[in-house]
Structure formats: C-alpha cells, structure tokens
Amino acid sequence: MRCGKGIAGMVLALMVFGIAADGYGQTAKEVVIGYTGPISGIAAEYGQDCANGIEMAINDINAAGGITVKGQKHVFKLAKLDEGLDPTASVNNSRRLRDQYKVPAIFNPLFNSLAAIAKINQEKGNEFLVMAYTSTPKVIEIDNKLLTASPPPFTIYVKAFSDIAWEKGWRKAAMVATVGAYGEEWRHAFREYWQKKGGEITADKPANYYAETDFSAPLTAALATKPDVMLIGGPSASTALVxxxxxxxxxKGGFILMDQAKMDFIENILKSTKLMYNTIGVAPVEQSPTVAAPALEKRYRSLYKRMSTWEVWLNYNAMFALSRAMAAAGTVEDVYAIRAAFPKAFPLLGDKFPSEFLGITPAGRMYCPGSIQVIDQAGKYGQVQLALWQYKTEKEFKESIAQSQINANIKWVFLKFEKEQ
Amino acid sequence: MQLFFQQIFNGVMLGSTYAIVALGLTLVFGILQIPNFAHGHLYMLGAYITFFLMTLYGFGFWSALVTSMVALGLIGMLIERVVYRPLQDRPHINSFISAVGAMIILETSVIVFWGPQGRRIPNPYPDMVELFGITMSHQRLLVIVAAFVLIFLLQIFIKKTTPGTTIEAVAQNREGAMLVGINVNRVSSLTFAISTATAAAAASLVAPIFMISPTMGALLGMKAFVIVILGGVGSIPGAILGGYILGILEAIGGGYLSAAYKDVYAFGALILILSIRPTGLFGKEVS
Amino acid sequence: MAVIRFLRDKWFYLLLLVLALCLPLLITNRYHFQIVIMGCLFSIATLGMNLILGYTGQASLAHAGFFGIGAYGVALLMKGGLSFWVALPLSALIAAGIGFLIGLPTLRSRGSYFAISTMCFGVIVSIVAGNWIDLTGGYNGIVGIALPTPIHLPLIGSVGFQTQVAQYYLVLAFLLLTLFIMHRLVHSLLGLSFMAIRNNEALAGSVGINTFAGKILSFVVANFFAGLAGGIYASLMGAISPSTASLDLTFNWLIFLLLGGAATLAGPVIGAFVIPVTMEYLQSLAEYRLIIFGALLIVVIIYFPRGVMGAVGNLRQKVRDFYDRKKGAKGAAAG
Structure with missing residues (x-):
C-alpha cells in the first residue's frame, strides 16, 4: 500500500510539474537546425554562402520573436558542420546533428551528399527533414518523403535562355561548359532543347572549370565552328576567364551563362560589362525586382563582408518556409507533420524576401521563379524577366503569380513541364 | 591550319609554365631525392604574394614578382629545413606524408586568411596583336619570352657558377660530392630556394592572364611530377622539353580530342612509358 | 593445457574480441555508431594498403581507385539484380583482376616512380568514373544502391541490415576475416618473402625469391581488400560518385597507416579509428582544424616515424629495460 501511495504521489507531482511547465513556460525553447556542407576546401565559398543565408534567416526569425507552437515560444539556433566534399563526412555530420542536437531538419547543398543523407533520414524514431539546395531534377527522383528542395530546377533556365537566344536569331550554338555532374546535365538538356527548336550544336568542348584557368584550347576549337552563341558556365571566376x-x-557572338555563373561576380572580376555584351544569364540579386532585395543585400554585405548570391537568399527563404511549416503544423518535432504542413508556409513574398516562393510541389520542390536578365549589344543590363515553371495549365500559372507582389510591368514567362522536376 | 597554329601558340604558352615549374621540381627531386609534393602549393603561394603586394601595397608588376620570388625562396628554405630535412634518411613515403601535411597547411591557411574565392591580378599588358591570323595577347607573349629567359639564366647559373656546379655535382653523385667536401645541406637549402623562387616567378607571370585560387597548384603540381618523371628525375633538359611537350599535347588534345579525357592521356602515357623504361625517358639507369 | 596456454598468450586479443562483440550494448548513440562502422570499413581498406606498402614496401597510391572499382562493381551488379553476396566477392575479384593488369606494367618501376604511376592510375579511375556516363552515371554517380541483401540463418531466420547494429556486425565480420587472412599471410613463408622484398629487393632476388611475382601477388591481394571495402561502402552508403575513388581517400588511408604503424596488423586499425575520431573532436575548430591536422602530421611523421604502434613498442621496450636493470641491480647486490 505504501508503495502504491508513493507512486501516486510521484505521478501527481509530475502532473503538477507538467502543468506548471506548460502554463508558466514564458522563456522560449530553443530548436537547433542542422547544416552540413563544404565550409572548407574547393567549394568553401559556395558552402559558406548557403550557411550564411540560413544563419541570417534564423537571426531574423528570432529577432521577430521566433515562432509560437502550441502556445510555447520557440527560437532557432544553427549548428553547422564541415564536410568538405566527402559524403562519408556528410553522413557522420548528419548523425551527429541528429544525436547531439536533436535537429528536426538538416540543410545540405551537394547532390552527392544529399543522396547519402537521404538513405538515413527515414529511420524509425530518428527521422529528420532534408532541406536540399540543388537544382538538379534528379534530387526529386530520389523519392524521399522527408525532403524539400528550394532552388528552381536548372531546366527552367535551359528553356528560358534558349528561347531568348532563339528570338535574337541565333541558330548555331557551341558549348564550352564545365565538366562535372551539373555541367553534364546542363549540356545534355541544352543540346536536346536547342536541337528540338531546330538549332544546330556546332561544337561540344567541355572544360574543367574547377581545376583549370586556361580555356584557350577548347575555345579556339569551338570558335573555329563560327557559332552565333556559346553556352558557357561553371564557377563565376572561371566563367569570367572564359x-x-x-x-x-x-x-563577337553571344553567351548563354549556365545558372551557376553569376553576372555580378563576373562583372566584378572583369571590372565592367564591356566584354559581357550579348549575354543571357541569371539576374544578379541586386537587380531582383522585389522590394526587399536591395536592403537585404546591403545588410548581408555589411555583415559578411562579401557580395550576396542566390545561394544565400534561397536558403534564407527555405529556412523561413521551414519555420512557418513548423508553426502551421503545431510541432517542432513531428517531422512528417511539418513536411505535410509545408504548403501552408507559402507564399513568401517580395516585401520581405529577395525572391518570392509561391508554393511547393507534392514531391517537395518549392516554386521559386527564376530571374533572367540579358546584357545587350552595348553592354547594358536589360529588364529582369521572371520564369515560373511546372504548372500544368496556364490558369494555375496565372493564379500563382496573382499572389505575387512584384511590380506589374515585369515580364513573367510560363514554362510548362511534363513531370515534377 | 590557322586553327592548328593558334593551338600551338596556346600550347607553347601553357608549356612555358609547365617547363619552369617542372624544372624547379626536378632540381629538388634529383638532388634531395625527395618528391616535393607541395611544389604546386608553393607555386600557388607565390601567386598570392604577388597579388597582395600589388593590390595592398601598390607594388608594380615586376617589383612584386621579384619580391615574391625572394619571399618564396626563403619560405622554400624554411620548408626544406622543417618538413624534409629531418626525414632525409627515411623511406620516401615518409617525406610524402610530411609533404601532404605541408600541402594541407598551405592551402587551408590561404583559405582561412584570404578566403576561398578566386582573385585577379590586374593585367599589366592587356593589349592584343594578331600575327598571321593568330591572336596573341601581350601578356601571353611575355610569359613565353620570360620563361625562355628564366630557363636560360638558370642554365648559365648551373653550368657556369660555383654554387650552380655544386648543385649539379650533388645531383650526379651525392656521395662523391660529399667526399670532395661539398656541404650537402647547404646545397639542399640553395636548391630548394631556387626551386620555389622559380615556381613563384611562373605563378606570377601567368596570374594576370588567369585567376588565382587556393587550389590552383594542386593539379599543376601533379602534372609537374608527370613531366619530371617522364623527363627523368634530375634531368634538366628532360624537364624543359617535357614541359613544352605536355603543354602542346594538351592544347592540341583539348582542342581536337575529348577535353574530359585530356588528363587521362597524360597520366596514361606516364604509366605506359614507365612500364617500358622504369626510370623515365631520359632517366639514369638504376642498378 | 593447450587451452590455458592459449588463454594466457592471447588474453588481450580475446578481451578485445569480446569487447568488440559487446560494443552495441555500450554504444547507443547513432553518431558514435556511425563512426565505429566507418572505422571498421576503412580499417579493411587500410589493412589492404598495409600489405603492399607496409609489408612489401611498394607505395601504391592507386588504393582508392580499386576501392572505387569495388564500389562501382557492387552498385552496378546489384542494380543489375544480383544479390549483394554475389556482387561483393565478384567486385572484389574484378578489383583484384584489374590490379593484376595494372601491376604488370607499374610494378616494373620502383620507389617514387611506382608511387606516381599508381597515383596516375588512381586519378584515371576517377576521371573515367566521371565521364563514362552511360555506365557510371557521370559525376552524379549512382544513387539508391540497396543495403546488403538479407541472409537466412537457421534458427534465427532472416537477418536484414537496416539497423546500425546489423551493419556493425557485418563490417566487424569482414574486418575479422581480413585480419585473420592478413595474419596467416604475413606469418607464412610468402609473407616473409614480401618482407624480404621490402628490405632488400636485390638480395631477395639473389636468394631465389621471384621478386616480381611476389610484388604482383601482394598488389593483387591488397587491391582485393580495397575492392571489398569499396563494395561494402557502396551498399551501406547507398550513393557513390567519382569522389569514392578520389586521391583524398588514398591520402587518408596512407595517413591512417603510417600514423597507426605500418607493417603491423594493429596499426592500420588503430589509425583508422584514432584519426577520424580526433578529426571529429576538432570539428569545433572549424577551418583551423585542417591547419592543426597538417602540422600534427608533420610532427608525428618526424618524431614517431613508426606511428602509434612504434611508440607503444618503444614504451614496452623501455619498461622491460627498466625491470631488467632493476633485476640486474638486485642480482649484483646479492652477488
């Protein structure tokens, strides 16, 4: 009997304590968000940009009071680990983030690592969300129930850039693009689309943009075929050299810049747009037609002492989307519920975000319009165009952009896709 | 035909850098008998020093280049003393590990202190000329000429001056050189200094055409090894000739054949040649 | 009597074995478990390298190339419908076979020349893996490789490999197998001939050892184990790419091997555990971590050229000397 009383007493005490914790817990709880990526090594710049974007979003969310879940305030904290370019380290880091910090979500920006992480994020009792930053459509083919991806699939740029080039009357295209998974997919997609339009690929001379700096050999060979336009791209610095x-x-012809290459970085290296005439590429962050872009870009520059890139802002947005999904799901732990609540996190609009996010596909790719810009014959930037993709019908496309806050005289491009990218 | 000559020009320019870098490496490899795997990384450091002298301290191109050579010479001596000399009588593979340590330190330091992003040295001679349909920039022509001069001066130094001849003596017969009273350690230091200084010169010369980045030396270092081994370790003409040949082969191969497999040809050729002549094309027979 | 003697001589190893078998009871943290699994896996690869480099004295830098061949072999064969248990030995044999073909030309050269020509082969493997898109999937690599096929055991029934515990026992079993084979090999006549080649190739040749055949055999066996480790890696990680064959991995193992202690059986295993664990501890130093690592590498290779095992050996020798001296002193006093 005594024993029974003792247990009853303990249960009572626990209940009281539980209620107290629930009722008076005014201090915010901390939710740790994980990041594993290349903070050192060849891809350090890229990996640091992504991490900075998440970090800045977390600071902004916390500064605004965090999120409220079931009446309890939650703030975020970032735990970031370095993986270089090694998927083994990526898996170790993910395990560590999950075990030591109990993170509900891990951000990662490399396809090879993502493929390895996606193998361990659905283990029973140890699930976590994978917040992928990769533009390859292959990431959706992994078919992971707990994965989302933020950047638009690069295929939208293939279509949009090719259409612009075609309108300019260019027909003969040569390719001197980077080697590697990304370059390979781009070249393949571009060749297919360009030839379908009736264009001609006169030369395909891939070069190693990551390791080399002298591109005169492949360029000489490609130029001998007298192309109207050249598909080039890889890291911005090497692209500038090309x-x-x-x-x-x-x-004297045109350039199509693969989306990894950034116009403003190239301009910075070449000191002007003098050599960049007739170039089609992704619009620089500074030129983004949202209200929020200039101020955020300025703040980023003063915080991190370097120019911001889309890597920064799309990860910034993805972190916001994650926090809103948590608030909508009413949990910071049940990752399946959070994943299911993602559609409620959108839209993220131009008053607060440099790029708008207008929704998410069932497989997890967020609807982020691609910003496209052309530098004309005289070396002057033209008006930014926004390309949105994936909507099966034009009606859905119109409904979607109706949410947008972006200035009405922007040209929206509708790109239809057969399947989810 | 015009295309072909343009590619030859590209190749000679590329080959000039290879030749200088391989020349420095072959001196060290031949004399100290240790594979200095960090050579490419020292080359990278040379480019960075030139860059900072020019952009932060307002040096001119040529004064920055010379200062960078001196600085790298000193750093080279330091590395020889700290990283390699304690391992003199141990198996090669130990110096190799030590070199990997030095490589990691150099590359990471540059990333930590100066950031991972690529940087640009302002081009002192940006103009172009066109000759017989071949486009050449002044800086590229300069690289070719300067490489030629540098190689020529080094040859004179080694053949005609006393310190130079001691280097060659040690390269040819280490024990013999010791017997006739040459201080082998001092020769080692000197050789290392020359080797790294020339690497700095090569890096500074091409930096305005290209880009400098913390990883710029890794692949070049490896190629330099291929050249040195093909040319025969310690063989100066072998290194020079090998450098130019690889540069031209790459330009022509990259232009006409698959660029993706370009490095496979060079590395495959090395395996093939070593299987026929295990000590390289111009290498001494080992007993 | 024999049993008692066995226990007396080998108590330390038996204790280790029991500890290894009970490890899942001690570790509940998935992160620590992951590191242990990878440690076992890389021990297998490093033990392979130890045979050719440590015992035979030929510094092969193509090791990750063969690891990659094993990994791609398992990935492709399993995608083709084969069971893991068929694909794995097959891939390891393929790695060994390619090792034989590559050994024929490269083993004609010696010392640094051999190191560099094998390094070139390693680089070629990763370039081919990146560019033979139809077969290897290019730089994206192969994703969605299945876990090892479940095995059916009498009494226990079907054993799958979804859990970390099962994966751990899998790699542990392979590690013990590798250690057993290596132990038998290096203590055989053949192992002695490998060491004779390492110590003095010309002398070994003059006493009638076919040095070239010896080197080839050692190289082939080493690459078999590299391929084996690669095959298991592919199945456990589920995704591979040309970086699976990268020179960085070879460098890592080389460091494990030399810092752990080359030409010992425990050294590679110690290295494969101690160094990754140290690196994990240093994570908080962020980018400075690699600078410290590089400096450590130089210091250790200069002052502890025979690695951890060498240092342990020295210590034991010193302790023994100390006791001997004490005994000697006593004896002198008594006399």
Whole structure:
C-alpha cells in the first residue's frame, strides 16, 4: 500500500510539474537546425554562402520573436558542420546533428551528399527533414518523403535562355561548359532543347572549370565552328576567364551563362560589362525586382563582408518556409507533420524576401521563379524577366503569380513541364 | 591550319609554365631525392604574394614578382629545413606524408586568411596583336619570352657558377660530392630556394592572364611530377622539353580530342612509358 | 593445457574480441555508431594498403581507385539484380583482376616512380568514373544502391541490415576475416618473402625469391581488400560518385597507416579509428582544424616515424629495460 501511495504521489507531482511547465513556460525553447556542407576546401565559398543565408534567416526569425507552437515560444539556433566534399563526412555530420542536437531538419547543398543523407533520414524514431539546395531534377527522383528542395530546377533556365537566344536569331550554338555532374546535365538538356527548336550544336568542348584557368584550347576549337552563341558556365571566376579569353580570341557572338555563373561576380572580376555584351544569364540579386532585395543585400554585405548570391537568399527563404511549416503544423518535432504542413508556409513574398516562393510541389520542390536578365549589344543590363515553371495549365500559372507582389510591368514567362522536376 | 597554329601558340604558352615549374621540381627531386609534393602549393603561394603586394601595397608588376620570388625562396628554405630535412634518411613515403601535411597547411591557411574565392591580378599588358591570323595577347607573349629567359639564366647559373656546379655535382653523385667536401645541406637549402623562387616567378607571370585560387597548384603540381618523371628525375633538359611537350599535347588534345579525357592521356602515357623504361625517358639507369 | 596456454598468450586479443562483440550494448548513440562502422570499413581498406606498402614496401597510391572499382562493381551488379553476396566477392575479384593488369606494367618501376604511376592510375579511375556516363552515371554517380541483401540463418531466420547494429556486425565480420587472412599471410613463408622484398629487393632476388611475382601477388591481394571495402561502402552508403575513388581517400588511408604503424596488423586499425575520431573532436575548430591536422602530421611523421604502434613498442621496450636493470641491480647486490 505504501508503495502504491508513493507512486501516486510521484505521478501527481509530475502532473503538477507538467502543468506548471506548460502554463508558466514564458522563456522560449530553443530548436537547433542542422547544416552540413563544404565550409572548407574547393567549394568553401559556395558552402559558406548557403550557411550564411540560413544563419541570417534564423537571426531574423528570432529577432521577430521566433515562432509560437502550441502556445510555447520557440527560437532557432544553427549548428553547422564541415564536410568538405566527402559524403562519408556528410553522413557522420548528419548523425551527429541528429544525436547531439536533436535537429528536426538538416540543410545540405551537394547532390552527392544529399543522396547519402537521404538513405538515413527515414529511420524509425530518428527521422529528420532534408532541406536540399540543388537544382538538379534528379534530387526529386530520389523519392524521399522527408525532403524539400528550394532552388528552381536548372531546366527552367535551359528553356528560358534558349528561347531568348532563339528570338535574337541565333541558330548555331557551341558549348564550352564545365565538366562535372551539373555541367553534364546542363549540356545534355541544352543540346536536346536547342536541337528540338531546330538549332544546330556546332561544337561540344567541355572544360574543367574547377581545376583549370586556361580555356584557350577548347575555345579556339569551338570558335573555329563560327557559332552565333556559346553556352558557357561553371564557377563565376572561371566563367569570367572564359568570356575574357573568348573575346581575346576575337569572338563577337553571344553567351548563354549556365545558372551557376553569376553576372555580378563576373562583372566584378572583369571590372565592367564591356566584354559581357550579348549575354543571357541569371539576374544578379541586386537587380531582383522585389522590394526587399536591395536592403537585404546591403545588410548581408555589411555583415559578411562579401557580395550576396542566390545561394544565400534561397536558403534564407527555405529556412523561413521551414519555420512557418513548423508553426502551421503545431510541432517542432513531428517531422512528417511539418513536411505535410509545408504548403501552408507559402507564399513568401517580395516585401520581405529577395525572391518570392509561391508554393511547393507534392514531391517537395518549392516554386521559386527564376530571374533572367540579358546584357545587350552595348553592354547594358536589360529588364529582369521572371520564369515560373511546372504548372500544368496556364490558369494555375496565372493564379500563382496573382499572389505575387512584384511590380506589374515585369515580364513573367510560363514554362510548362511534363513531370515534377 | 590557322586553327592548328593558334593551338600551338596556346600550347607553347601553357608549356612555358609547365617547363619552369617542372624544372624547379626536378632540381629538388634529383638532388634531395625527395618528391616535393607541395611544389604546386608553393607555386600557388607565390601567386598570392604577388597579388597582395600589388593590390595592398601598390607594388608594380615586376617589383612584386621579384619580391615574391625572394619571399618564396626563403619560405622554400624554411620548408626544406622543417618538413624534409629531418626525414632525409627515411623511406620516401615518409617525406610524402610530411609533404601532404605541408600541402594541407598551405592551402587551408590561404583559405582561412584570404578566403576561398578566386582573385585577379590586374593585367599589366592587356593589349592584343594578331600575327598571321593568330591572336596573341601581350601578356601571353611575355610569359613565353620570360620563361625562355628564366630557363636560360638558370642554365648559365648551373653550368657556369660555383654554387650552380655544386648543385649539379650533388645531383650526379651525392656521395662523391660529399667526399670532395661539398656541404650537402647547404646545397639542399640553395636548391630548394631556387626551386620555389622559380615556381613563384611562373605563378606570377601567368596570374594576370588567369585567376588565382587556393587550389590552383594542386593539379599543376601533379602534372609537374608527370613531366619530371617522364623527363627523368634530375634531368634538366628532360624537364624543359617535357614541359613544352605536355603543354602542346594538351592544347592540341583539348582542342581536337575529348577535353574530359585530356588528363587521362597524360597520366596514361606516364604509366605506359614507365612500364617500358622504369626510370623515365631520359632517366639514369638504376642498378 | 593447450587451452590455458592459449588463454594466457592471447588474453588481450580475446578481451578485445569480446569487447568488440559487446560494443552495441555500450554504444547507443547513432553518431558514435556511425563512426565505429566507418572505422571498421576503412580499417579493411587500410589493412589492404598495409600489405603492399607496409609489408612489401611498394607505395601504391592507386588504393582508392580499386576501392572505387569495388564500389562501382557492387552498385552496378546489384542494380543489375544480383544479390549483394554475389556482387561483393565478384567486385572484389574484378578489383583484384584489374590490379593484376595494372601491376604488370607499374610494378616494373620502383620507389617514387611506382608511387606516381599508381597515383596516375588512381586519378584515371576517377576521371573515367566521371565521364563514362552511360555506365557510371557521370559525376552524379549512382544513387539508391540497396543495403546488403538479407541472409537466412537457421534458427534465427532472416537477418536484414537496416539497423546500425546489423551493419556493425557485418563490417566487424569482414574486418575479422581480413585480419585473420592478413595474419596467416604475413606469418607464412610468402609473407616473409614480401618482407624480404621490402628490405632488400636485390638480395631477395639473389636468394631465389621471384621478386616480381611476389610484388604482383601482394598488389593483387591488397587491391582485393580495397575492392571489398569499396563494395561494402557502396551498399551501406547507398550513393557513390567519382569522389569514392578520389586521391583524398588514398591520402587518408596512407595517413591512417603510417600514423597507426605500418607493417603491423594493429596499426592500420588503430589509425583508422584514432584519426577520424580526433578529426571529429576538432570539428569545433572549424577551418583551423585542417591547419592543426597538417602540422600534427608533420610532427608525428618526424618524431614517431613508426606511428602509434612504434611508440607503444618503444614504451614496452623501455619498461622491460627498466625491470631488467632493476633485476640486474638486485642480482649484483646479492652477488
């Protein structure tokens, strides 16, 4: 009997304590969000940009009071670990983030690592969300129930850039794009789309943008085929060299920049847009037509002492989407519920975000419009165009952009896709 | 035909850098008998020093280049003393590990202190000329000429001056050199200094055309090894010739054949040649 | 009597074995478990490298290339419908076979020349893996590789490999197998001939050892184990890419091997555990971590050239000397 009383007493005490904790818990609880990525090594710049974006979003969310889940305030904290370019380290880090910090979600920006992480994030009792930053459609094919991806699939740029180039009357295209998974997919998609339009691929001379700096050999060979336009791209710095070396070899035609290459970075390296005439590429963050872009870009520059990139802002947005999904799901732990609540997190609009996010596909790709810009014959930036994708019908596309706050005189491009990217 | 000559020009320019870098490496490899795997990384450091002298301290191109050579010479001596000399009589693989340690330190330090992003040295001679349909920039022509001059001066130094001849003596016969009273340690230091200084010169010369980044030396270092081994370790003409040949082969191969498999040809050729001549094309027979 | 003697001589190893078998009871943290699993896996690869480098004295830098061949082999064969248990030995044999073909030309050269020509082969493997898109999936690699096929055991029934515990016992079993084979090999006549080649190739040749055949055999066996480790890696990680064959991995194992202690059986295993664990501890130093690691590498290779095992050996020798001296002193006093 005594024993029974004792247990009853303990249960009572626990209940009281539980109620007290629930009722008077005014201090915010901390939710740790994980990041594993290349903070050192060849891809350090890229990995740091992504991490900075998440970090800045977390600071902004916390500064606004965090999120409220079931009456309890929650704030966020970022735990970031370095993986270089090694998927083994990526899995170790994910395990560590999950075990030590109990993170509900892990951000990662490399396809090879994502494929390995996606193998361990659905273990019973140890599930976590994978917040992927990769533009390859292959990430959706992994078919993971707990995965979301923020950047638009690069295929939207293939279509949008090719259409613009076609309108300019360019027909003969040569390719001097980077080697690697990303370059390979781009080249393949571009060739397919360009040839379907009736264009001609005169040369395909991939080069190693990651390791080399002299591109005169592939360029000389490609230019000998007298192309109207050249598909180039890889890391911005090497892409700048390709432009300079191609112009140095007497090339006067156009360039299509694969989306990894950033116009403003290239301009910075070449000191002006003088050599960048007739170039089609992704619009710089600064030129983004949202209200929020200029101020955020300025703040980023003063905080991190470097220019911001889309890597920063799309991860920034993804972190906000995650926090809103948690609030909508009413939990910071049940990852399946959070994943299911993602559609309620949107739209993220231009008053607060440099790029708008207008929704999410069932497989987890967020609807982020691609910003496209053309530098004309005289070396001047043109008006930004926004390309939205994936909507099966034009009606859905119109409904979607009706939510947008972006200035009405922007040209929206509708790109139809057969399947989810 | 015009295309072909343009590619040859590209290749000679590329080969000039390879030749200088391989020349420095072959001196060290031949004399200290240790594979200095960090050579490419020292090359990278040379480019960074030139960059900072020019952008932060307002040096001109040529004064920055010379200062960078001196600085790298000193750093080279330091590395020889700290990283390699304690391992003199141990198996090669130990110096190799030590070199990997030095590589990691150099590359990471540059990333930590100066950031991972690529940087640009302002081009002192940006103009172009066109000759017989071949486009050449002044800086590229300069690289070719400067490489030629540098190689020529080094040859004179080694063949005609006393310190130079001691280097060659040690390269040819280490024990013999010791017997006739040459201080082998001092020769080691000197050789390392020359080797790294020339690497700095090569890096600074091409930096305005290209880009500098913390990883710029890794692949070059490996190629330099291929050249040195093909040319025969310690063989100066072998390194120079090998450098130019690889540069031209790459330009032509990259232009006409698959660029993706370009490095496979160079590395495959090495395996093939070593299987026929296990000590390289111009290498001494090992008993 | 024999049993008692066995227990007396080998108590330490038996204790270790029991500890290894009970490890899942001690570790509940998935992160620590992950590191242990990878440690066992990389021990297998490092033990392979130890045979050719440590015992035979030929510094092969193509090890990750063969690891990659094993990984791609298992990935492709399993995608083709084969069971893991068929795909794994097959892939390891393929790695060994390619090792034989590559050993024929490269083993004609010696020392640094051999190191560099094998390094070139390693680089070629990863370039081919990146560019032979139809077969290897290019730089994206192969994703969605299945876990090892469940095995059916009498009494217990079907054993799958979803859990970390099962994966741990899998790699542990392979590690013990590797250790057993290596132990038998290096203590056989053949192992002695490998060491004779390492110590003085010309002398070994003059006493009638076929040095070239010896080197080839050692290289082939080493690459078999590299391929084996790669095959298990592919199945456990579920995704591979050309970085699975990258030179960085070879460098890592080389460091494990030399810092752990080359030409010992415990050294590679110690290295494969101690160094990754140290690196995990240093994570908080962020980018400075690698600088410290590099400096550590140089210091250790200069001052402890025979690695941890060498240092342990020295310590034991010193302790023994101390006791001997004490005994000697006593004896002298008594006399």
């Amino acid at each position: 432009i300079e070396q191609a112009r140095g070899l007497g090339y």
